[in-house]
Amino acid sequence: MDHSGISVLFEGTNFERLLGGLWVTVKIAAVALIVGLILGIVLGVLRTFKNRPLRVILRLYLEFFRIVPTVVLLFLFYYILPREMNFNLPGDQLATLVFALWVAAEMSDIVRGALISVPQHQRESGKAIGLNRYQLYRYVLIPQAISLEIPATINLATRVIKTTSLLMLISVMDVINIGQQIIEANNHTHPTGVFWVYGLIFLFYFLIDYPLSWWAKRLEKKRLERANG
Amino acid sequence: MSSWTIIQQSLPMFGKGFELTLWLSFVGIIGSIIVGIIVSLLQYFNVPGLHQLASIYVEVSRNTPLLIQLFFLYYAFPVIGIKFNAELCGIIGLIFLGGSYMAEGFTGGFNGVSKGQLESGKAIGLSRWQLARYIVFPQGFSLSVPAMAANIIFLIKETSIFTVIAIPELTNTALDLIGMYYRSNEYLFVLVVGYAIILIPLSIILTLLEKRVRYGSFGN
Numbered sequence: 001m002d003h004s005g006i007s008v009l010f011e012g013t014n015f016e017r018l019l020g021g022l023w024v025t026v027k028i029a030a031v032a033l034i035v036g037l038i039l040g041i042v043l044g045v046l047r048t049f050k051n052r053p054l055r056v057i058l059r060l061y062l063e064f065f066r067i068v069p070t071v072v073l074l075f076l077f078y079y080i081l082p083r084e085m086n087f088n089l090p091g092d093q094l095a096t097l098v099f100a101l102w103v104a105a106e107m108s109d110i111v112r113g114a115l116i117s118v119p120q121h122q123r124e125s126g127k128a129i130g131l132n133r134y135q136l137y138r139y140v141l142i143p144q145a146i147s148l149e150i151p152a153t154i155n156l157a158t159r160v161i162k163t164t165s166l167l168m169l170i171s172v173m174d175v176i177n178i179g180q181q182i183i184e185a186n187n188h189t190h191p192t193g194v195f196w197v198y199g200l201i202f203l204f205y206f207l208i209d210y211p212l213s214w215w216a217k218r219l220e221k222k223r224l225e226r227a228n229g
Numbered sequence: 230m231s232s233w234t235i236i237q238q239s240l241p242m243f244g245k246g247f248e249l250t251l252w253l254s255f256v257g258i259i260g261s262i263i264v265g266i267i268v269s270l271l272q273y274f275n276v277p278g279l280h281q282l283a284s285i286y287v288e289v290s291r292n293t294p295l296l297i298q299l300f301f302l303y304y305a306f307p308v309i310g311i312k313f314n315a316e317l318c319g320i321i322g323l324i325f326l327g328g329s330y331m332a333e334g335f336t337g338g339f340n341g342v343s344k345g346q347l348e349s350g351k352a353i354g355l356s357r358w359q360l361a362r363y364i365v366f367p368q369g370f371s372l373s374v375p376a377m378a379a380n381i382i383f384l385i386k387e388t389s390i391f392t393v394i395a396i397p398e399l400t401n402t403a404l405d406l407i408g409m410y411y412r413s414n415e416y417l418f419v420l421v422v423g424y425a426i427i428l429i430p431l432s433i434i435l436t437l438l439e440k441r442v443r444y445g446s447f448g449n
Contacts, residue, residue, distance in 0.1 A: 067429060067432065069389035162292075169393070192309075195308045202298075
C-alpha cells in the first residue's frame with residue numbers, strides 16, 4: 001500500500017533517529033571548532049613572530065589544508081593513520097581530528113590577518129610605554145584584532161557545519177547516513193519518502209547555518225560603519 | 230609490485246579523472262559566473278520581485294551543503310519526474326552553489342567602490358544608469374577579481390564531492406582503485422598530486438591578484 005511520502009518522517013522513531021543523527025553532526029562540528037579555534041589562535045600569533053623557519057612551516061601547514069579538498073583530507077587520515085601509524089580511531093573521532101586541524105589552519109590565517117592589520121602606531125605606542133611582547137599582544141593587539149576576527153570566525157563555523165555533510169563518506173552515523181537508511185527501509189511503502197527525508201535534512205542545515213551567517217553579516221556591517229564613521 | 234609500478238599503471242585512469250574534474254569545474258565555473266553576474270545585477274538595481282527572489286536563492290544556496298544539494302537533484306528530483314544523469318546533476322549542483330558565491334563577490338566589489346566616486350559622478354550629472362555603467366561596474370568588477378579567484382579554487386575543490394553520485398572524477402577514481410586493489414597510499418598520493426597540479430598555480434595567481442588589486446586601491 002502506498003502512503004503519502006511525508007508520513008515517512010513521523011513513522012516509528014524515524015524523526016527521533018534523524019534528530020539523533022543531527023546531534024552527532026552538531027557535536028562533531030562543535031568539538032572540532034573549539035579545539036581548532038584554540039590551536040588556530042596560537043598558530044596565528046606564532047605566524048606574526050619574526051622566526052623565519054617557524055613561519056615557513058606554519059605557512060606550509062596552512063597551504064596543505066587549503067589546497068587538499070576536505071573529502072580527500074578525510075580519506076587521507078582514514079586510510080593512512082591505521083595503516084602507517086597503527087592508530088585506529090572510530091570514524092567520529094577521526095572526523096573531529098581532521099576538522100579541528102583544518103579549522104586551526106584557516107583560523108591561523110584569520111588571526112594573523114587581523115593582528116597585522118592593527119595599525120603600526122598602536123604596536124609602536126605599546127612598545128614605547130614599555131610593554132613586553134606578552135603584554136603587547138594581551139592588551140593592545142588581540143583586543144583590537146578580535147572585532148576583525150569574529151565575523152570571519154562565524155563564517156568559518158558555517159563552513160565547518162556544511163562540511164560535516166561529508167561524515168557519511170567515512171561511515172559516521174550522521175544525519176545523512178540515517179536519512180539514507182530510513183529511505184532504503186521505507187522505499188516500498190513510501191516511494192516519495194526520499195524527497196521528504198532529504199528535504200528535511202536540507203532544512204536542518206539551513207536552519208543551523210542561516211542564523212549564523214546572518215549574524216556574521218550584521219557584525220561585519222556594524223564594524224564597517226564604525227570604521228567609516 | 231613496487232609502489233612506482235602501481236602508480237604508473239594507475240596513471241591512465243587518473244588521467245581520465247583529471248580531465249573530467251577539469252571539464253566539470255570549467256563548465257561549473259563559467260555557469261556560476263554567469264548566474265553570479267545576473268543575481269548581483271538584480272540585487273544592485275533592486276529589480277522589483279526578482280531581487281527578493283535573488284536574495285532567497287543566495288541564502289539557500291550558501292547555507293546548505295553541496296552534498297545535500299546533489300542528493301536532492303540526483304535522488305529526490307526523479308521522484309517528482311525530473312531526471313538528469315549524474316554529470317549533469319554535478320554541473321547543475323555546482324552552478325547552484327557557485328552562483329551565489331560569485332554573486333556575493335560581485336556585490337562586495339560594487340559596494341567597495343568608494344562613496345567619493347559615486348558623489349563625484351552625481352555631481353557631474355550622471356544618471357543612475359551612467360553611474361553604474363561608467364563608475365560602479367568597471368571598478369566593482371576589478372575589485373571583485375580576488376573574490377572570484379578564491380571562489381574558483383573553492384569550486385574546483387568542491388567537485389571532489391561529486392564522488393557521492395559516482396561521477397568518475399579524480400576523487401572517485403582514487404576511491405574506486407583503492408576499493409579494487411587496496412593500495413591506498415599510492416592512490417592517495419596520486420590524488421593529492423592531481424589536485425596540487427590544478428590548485429597550486431591557481432592559488433599563486435590568487436595571491437598575485439590580491440596584491441595587484443591592493444596596489445590599485447592603496448598604492449602599496
